[in-house]
Amino acid sequence: QQQVKQSPQSLIVQKGGISIINCAYENTAFDYFPWYQQFPGKGPALLIAIRPDVSEKKEGRFTISFNKSAKQFSLHIMDSQPGDSATYFCAASSTQGGSEKLVFGKGTKLTVNP
Amino acid sequence: SQTIHQWPATLVQPVGSPLSLECTVEGTSNPNLYWYRQAAGRGLQLLFYSVGIGQISSEVPQNLSASRPQDRQFILSSKKLLLSDSGFYLCAWSDELNQPQHFGDGTRLSIL
Numbered sequence: 001q002q003q004v005k006q007s008p009q010s011l012i013v014q015k016g017g018i019s020i021i022n023c024a025y026e027n028t029a030f031d032y033f034p035w036y037q038q039f040p041g042k043g044p045a046l047l048i049a050i051r052p053d054v055s056e057k058k059e060g061r062f063t064i065s066f067n068k069s070a071k072q073f074s075l076h077i078m079d080s081q082p083g084d085s086a087t088y089f090c091a092a093s094s095t096q097g098g099s100e101k102l103v104f105g106k107g108t109k110l111t112v113n114p
Numbered sequence: 115s116q117t118i119h120q121w122p123a124t125l126v127q128p129v130g131s132p133l134s135l136e137c138t139v140e141g142t143s144n145p146n147l148y149w150y151r152q153a154a155g156r157g158l159q160l161l162f163y164s165v166g167i168g169q170i171s172s173e174v175p176q177n178l179s180a181s182r183p184q185d186r187q188f189i190l191s192s193k194k195l196l197l198s199d200s201g202f203y204l205c206a207w208s209d210e211l212n213q214p215q216h217f218g219d220g221t222r223l224s225i226l
Binding site for chain 1: 120156157158160163173204206210214215216217218219220222
């Protein structure tokens with residue numbers, strides 16, 4: 001059972017455009033939603049994260065939008081650059097005890113054309 | 115600052131051979147440690163996690179095992195590798211369970 005569904009699987013954007021990646025989750029106990037960026041041959045690196053007490057978090061060109069009622073969250077990359085070309089993973093976890101671990105989406109391969 | 119090391123970066127092994135992948139973390143004490151396998155198009159699959167020395171939790175039954183002989187050392191092992199064990203293996207650490215996880219650069223394992 002896939003607990004975090006990520007789309008699209010791949011995305012091609014022109015330089016300067018907006019990249020949007022979407023994720024949906026099922027477990028209402030999830031309360032921590034990070035995004036990771038992975039370049040080929042490297043491990044994923046934490047990009048930005050959000051908790052459900054806010055609907056949006058922005059760090060530079062990267063913004064997470066969170067819709068608790070719809071159980072959806074998305075990553076927006078403004079003014080996309082060729083250097084942003086990478087695979088992006090959303091993830092979710094519960095921080096309130098229990099045995100929930102960080103659950104990852106299947107990833108989105110982003111290509112930003114110059 | 116904290117750093118995480120994984121080695122080797124790449125490894126080619128014959129079917130039936132043993133495996134030992136090592137991960138160490140510097141700059142922190144009593145980290146939570148994780149082993150993931152990443153397959154193309156399937157995201158990251160959590161294999162094992164550890165909250166302390168000698169404490170290992172397995173997420174997926176398989177041909178692999180994990181050990182934590184020291185506070186900041188995590189080892190992934192197999193007695194006999196299968197073709198299906200090929201993949202990209204990632205080690206990660208966090209200060210608290212889940213929060214947030216920092217990854218090493220992985221080991222690309224090819225089984226021939």
